[in-house]
Amino acid sequence: MNLFLDALNFLFDPANLTGANGIVPRLVDHVWYTGLSMAVAIVIGIPLGLLVGHTGRGRNAVVALSSAARALPTLGLIFLIILYTGLGVGPLIVVLVILAVPPLLAGAYSGLEAVNRPTIDAARAIGMTEWQILLKVEIPLAMPLIFGGIRSATLQVIATATIAGYVGLTGLGRFLIEGLALRDYKLALAGAILVIALALCVDAILALAQRLVVPHGVARGLTRHPDESAAPTPRQHGRVSTAPSNP
Amino acid sequence: MLWLWDNLDLVLRLTADHVRLSIIPIVVGFIVCIPFGWLANRYTVARTILLTLGGVLFSIPSLALFVTLPALLGTRILDEANVVVALSIYAIAVMVRGAADAFSSVSRDVISSSTAVGFSAVxxxxxxxxxxxxxxxxxxxxxxxxxxxxxxSVGSLIGVQSLGYLFINGYQRDFPEEILIGIVFTVIVAVLFDTILVLVGRLLMPWTRATPRRRSVTSAAAPVTA
Known part of the structure; x- marks a missing residue:
């Protein structure tokens, strides 16, 4: 437990807080990389996933893509791309976007796929246009899975941004990597605690946001026990249970 | 490709390490998930606790977990055990949720019928x-x-030997071919494991192939969400 005390001492030492290599600027960088890559990935992944889910076209491609993405080792991918493009924030963002798109696509697509077919037919039968069906029926019902995709993509991006420390970029991973390189275990552990705290906080914030965004009726339907629910679709829980593809 | 032939011994040794170290978490995840998954399916309280705990553990970035475990377990930082335990934690977190869903997918009627014809609970x-x-x-x-x-492969950042060594070595030597070979061999191992699992599944559950279902939501969504 002494190790934890040492690490906590490091974290609560005001001298380590600010300054060019302090905790605060590195935290800001980490959050910045994560936010920027997620924004780009959401703009690409969600509309594409909704398109595939609504039309049913390209479904096999999405399934294949998300399985393939899971098998690719992120560490190798990030090193390979950086060797080709050179070091910098730009290439890092590109890598993070590449990693974040498949879970977003899968979440949006499988969210729409899981919507009860008769419900959509009913919406069409009462005269809704395709846009209305998408915006007023499919997206609200698919919200838990869409949000699940966003949550797992965000976690993966936070985790991968940690590795950025290894290729000379800043972010909270820097403490961890420096600690390992200098054999300063206290520093590495402090870095690990910071990364874990960031991941858990962001996930908690997203969980709260999910509660606000997911319509009440849909959220209630999810918590019901399968025996009571008449829906023939397989039970889907709040998040897309992706594999721990976070590096 | 010349590099691969010259270093085939190294690559094969790392592949063997990779296979050895990844089998343990998969097996542990499968064994542990059965009692916990049963509990989670049986009791709502257990379900809430186990799935929440699993979600929290699952959201911890792997490199951070690898580095934190030595302080918790008293292992040395370079110990393989750190990586094996961390990956087992992830495997359990995912498998318990999967097992809970799996047990709840069994039809109530079938369970009632088997009770009626006299099966004991066990x-x-x-x-x-x-x-x-x-x-x-x-x-x-x-x-x-x-x-x-x-x-x-992330474990190689803390010095545990696996195919990830090729990524780090290739990066340090500015040699993309080595990284590419590392990626290809990792994917080969993943595909090999997957093929074995599918084959074992067909062998043990021959009935799953008997009724090929057309375009059902379950089968289409399984590879993504399950």
Missing amino acids: SRFWTVEFPLAGPVLLASLRVVSVSTVSLL
């Missing part, structure tokens, strides 16, 4: 519920297997 579990939950369990196990193989 034999009903092993001869009725467990086999019928098999396909959904297998889907989770495949996800765990692929991601364990891919995650293991």
Whole structure:
């Protein structure tokens, strides 16, 4: 437990807080990389996933893509791309976007796929246009899975941004990597605690946001026990249970 | 490709390490998930606790977990055990959710009928519920297997030997070919494990192939969500 005390001492030492290599600027960088890559990935992944889910076209491609993405080792991918493009924030963002798109696509697509077919037919039968069906029926019902995709993509991006420390970029991973390189275990552990705290906080914030965004009726339907629910679709829980593809 | 032939010994040795280290978490995840998954399916309270805990553990970035475990377990930082324990934690977190879903996918009517014809609770579990939950369990196990193989390489950042060594070495030497070979071999291991799981699944659950369902939501969504 002494190790934890040492690490906590490091974290609560005001001298380590600010300054060019302090905790605060590195935290800001980490959050910045994560936010920027997620924004780009959401703009690409969600509309594409909704398109595939609504039309049913390209479904096999999405399934294949998300399985393939899971098998690719992120560490190798990030090193390979950086060797080709050179070091910098730009290439890092590109890598993070590449990693974040498949879970977003899968979440949006499988969210729409899981919507009860008769419900959509009913919406069409009462005269809704395709846009209305998408915006007023499919997206609200698919919200838990869409949000699940966003949550797992965000976690993966936070985790991968940690590795950025290894290729000379800043972010909270820097403490961890420096600690390992200098054999300063206290520093590495402090870095690990910071990364874990960031991941858990962001996930908690997203969980709260999910509660606000997911319509009440849909959220209630999810918590019901399968025996009571008449829906023939397989039970889907709040998040897309992706594999721990976070590096 | 010349590099590969010159270093075939190294690559094969690392592949063997990779296989050895990734099998343990997959097996541990499968064994541990059965009692916990049963609990989570049986009691709502257990379900809430286990799935929340799993979600929290699952959201911890792997490199951070690898580095934190020595302080918790008293292991040395370079110990393989850190990576194996961390990957087992992830495997359990994913598999418990998968197992809970798998057991709840078994039809209530079937369970009631087997009780009615006189199965005891234990034999009903092993001869009725467990086999019928098999396909959904297998889907989770495949996800765990692929991601364990891919995650293991991160362990090379803390010095645990696996195919990830090729990524770091290739990066340090500015030699993309080595990284590419590392990626290709990692994917080969993942595909090999997946193929074995599918084959074992067909062998143990021959009934899953008997009724090929057309375009059902379950089969289409399984590779993504399960």
